Amino acid sequence: MKTDQLISSLVADRTPPKPFGRRLTLSLLAGALISLGLFVVILGPRHDLAEALATWRFDFKIALMTFTLLLAFGFCRAVARPVAPPHPARGLLLAVAAMGVALALELIVAPSDSWGRRLVGTNSMICLSAIPFFSLAPLVALLAILRSGAPSSPALAGAAAGLLAAACGATLYAFHCFDDSPLFVATWYSLAALPVVAIGAVAGHRLLRW
């Protein structure tokens, strides 16, 4: 086929544009809804949710998860394009900074002999399995949509999708988890996100090439 002939068929293909950001949002919502359903059936929110909402540690945990979710969304959308802004991950440092402030506050207000107990918590094993589990549906949905993107680095885009999916899973799980200490959240939530990011990177490397 001659290139001019190819161009003729490209010009004739007038598939309407589909804004990429909106499709990414929709896929995240779809994945999150599946995870929400699983969450309600399997774990459900903690029974003392109303009291928990009155404590700063719980509120901070939810706020941080939501904040991370938003930042990870921006990161994922940025690296799905062939021309990414110079420092796409910079926004995520804001979440790290917020975590640092909360950690410092916790170390000041909590007596030092309780640090160990707060760090280890009671739920770490559930946390490590539940967050990756609730991340799966969003990850699959995001990767499916990212295949229509054009990431300059497929592995990075996959990792970003993993981070976004993990933030989604962690936001859900945070409503169940009784361990509200920033010490626990910083340690176990991050550890739980790592395998999801890794799976995302490997899957991205294989599936998002174009």
Next chain:
Amino acid sequence: MRLARGGDEGAYRQLLGHVAIWLRGVARRGLARAGLGVEDSEDIVQDTLLAMHLKRDSWDDSQPLEPWLHAIARHKLVDHLRRRGFRQQVDIEDQAETLAAPRADDEGSSLDAHQMLSTLPERQRSIVVAISVEGHSARAVGERLGMSEGAVRVALHRALKLLASAYRRERP
């Protein structure tokens, strides 16, 4: 591109025509620099044009178009060179000054046209041939095949996607 998004076919054709000429230069220089023959350069041009078309939604229209075109061209060139076992930093930017140098000779893809098109299902192939080689409009093709214009366009879009993946598979 903005006009093309608004449905201006003439503007889109002109844009793709210019880009094809530029890509031809980029592909030939890239292959020559890698010590490879330039005979498959048209494959790279066509593969890149297909990618630009199918992934045009990944261009953020608040940003300039040229960096986006460059990024896709570089990605596809690197991809082709890698498949041929060539690993080295590829920089298309230093070739940018020759961007406007017109080189309109279009030799067609070295991959046999029938071989590429034969990867498509019968109906899609006849649609692509009717539109691209014979130059019919989607409506005329629809009337001939007894399909609505919309159905022709849907089939055409699917065919282009299949062609893009065929390019990925068929290359050495």
